[in-house]
Amino acid sequence: MTVSKLRIGTRASQLALWQANWTKSELERRYPGVEVELVKIKTTGDKILDVPLAQVGGKGLFVKEIEEAMLRGEIDLAVHSMKDVPTEFPEGLGLVVTTEREDPRDAFISDGVRFADLRPGARIGTSALRRQAQLLAARPDLEMVIIRGNVETRIRKLKEDNLDAVILAAAGLNRLGFTDVITELLAPDFSIPAIGQGALGLECRLDDRATIEAISFLNHAPTAWAVTAERALLKRCEGGCQVPIAAHGTISGDTLHLVGFIAAVDGSRSVRDTISGPAVEAQRLGSELAERLLAAGGKQILEDVYQREIAH
Numbered sequence: 253m254t255v256s257k258l259r260i261g262t263r264a265s266q267l268a269l270w271q272a273n274w275t276k277s278e279l280e281r282r283y284p285g286v287e288v289e290l291v292k293i294k295t296t297g298d299k300i301l302d303v304p305l306a307q308v309g310g311k312g313l314f315v316k317e318i319e320e321a322m323l324r325g326e327i328d329l330a331v332h333s334m335k336d337v338p339t340e341f342p343e344g345l346g347l348v349v350t351t352e353r354e355d356p357r358d359a360f361i362s363d364g365v366r367f368a369d370l371r372p373g374a375r376i377g378t379s380a381l382r383r384q385a386q387l388l389a390a391r392p393d394l395e396m397v398i399i400r401g402n403v404e405t406r407i408r409k410l411k412e413d414n415l416d417a418v419i420l421a422a423a424g425l426n427r428l429g430f431t432d433v434i435t436e437l438l439a440p441d442f443s444i445p446a447i448g449q450g451a452l453g454l455e456c457r458l459d460d461r462a463t464i465e466a467i468s469f470l471n472h473a474p475t476a477w478a479v480t481a482e483r484a485l486l487k488r489c490e491g492g493c494q495v496p497i498a499a500h501g502t503i504s505g506d507t508l509h510l511v512g513f514i515a516a517v518d519g520s521r522s523v524r525d526t527i528s529g530p531a532v533e534a535q536r537l538g539s540e541l542a543e544r545l546l547a548a549g550g551k552q553i554l555e556d557v558y559q560r561e562i563a564h
């Protein structure tokens with residue numbers, strides 16, 4: 253291993269800093285003599301806080317500025333939440349590591365009421381069209397309220413915005429020590445997680461052999477296969493980080509099981525299917541499941557959401 257220093261690019265949110273510091277600690281433990289430094293970078297997604305992300309548009313809202321710093325040689329690797337990483341990378345950059353997944357489930361936070369016992373017309377805070385679509389499919393009477401901001405801000409909005417519940421990723425809550433505010437963990441087959449939810453992605457320059465060699469030990473192959481299949485499905489559906497598409501892969505032995513879901517934002521129409529096969533064929537399995545979902549009505553649903561055609 254020939255690096256003497258590694259500069260990690262990260263957003264400055266509490267969760268992003270926790271994830272970057274975890275990576276720093278793992279690298280320092282593995283390479284005691286190497287200097288590891290965090291470089292905080294503000295992204296578009298961090299600057300625009302008063303607008304639902306689906307209205308901001310564009311891709312890479314939480315990664316673009318970090319990738320630009322990497323291309324300028326100012327950082328050596330970036331630590332991202334995989335769910336925030338677009339399916340395509342700028343020329344010369346790529347995903348080298350997918351870390352072992354934290355709990356991928358969505359967490360339901362209320363004053364003690366469970367989802368099944370919510371009052372008619374209950375007000376639910378979430379920042380994800382995916383969560384909104386799945387909950388409305390089950391309970392069309394719910395009032396979905398878009399909430400933005402970091403993890404702590406969104407927990408606070410339960411009281412501040414007089415909501416009956418808020419939905420966040422368990423992974424972010426667990427990492428930041430907020431596990432005890434969780435009322436209920438939603439079953440992954442009821443609220444299918446976001447593509448890549450719970451996994452971290454380490455991105456670097458593809459010609460930087462020394463950095464690639466230094467960080468590869470952090471890759472967790474089963475999570476990498478699952479996330480590869482999920483992202484292949486998202487790519488074929490031409491989705492970004494704010495679309496009503498969900499997919500979740502699990503590995504048992506050498507077999508990958510993938511569930512995929514496409515829905516109208518109000519949950520009124522949806523298609524869901526599963527596929528299983530060799531984990532090493534993750535990319536093909538994800539693309540194949542996407543084709544099945546699109547053919548089963550998903551193409552029309554997404555064209556209505558995108559207001560444009562999806563390629564055949």
Ligand SMILES: NCc1[nH]cc(CCC(=O)O)c1CC(=O)O
Binds near residue numbers: 334335421450451
């Ligand atoms: N941009 C939101 C975001 N990106 C990653 C996580 C959670 C951590 C993870 O999925 O690894 C969250 C918070 C949430 O969805 O509640």
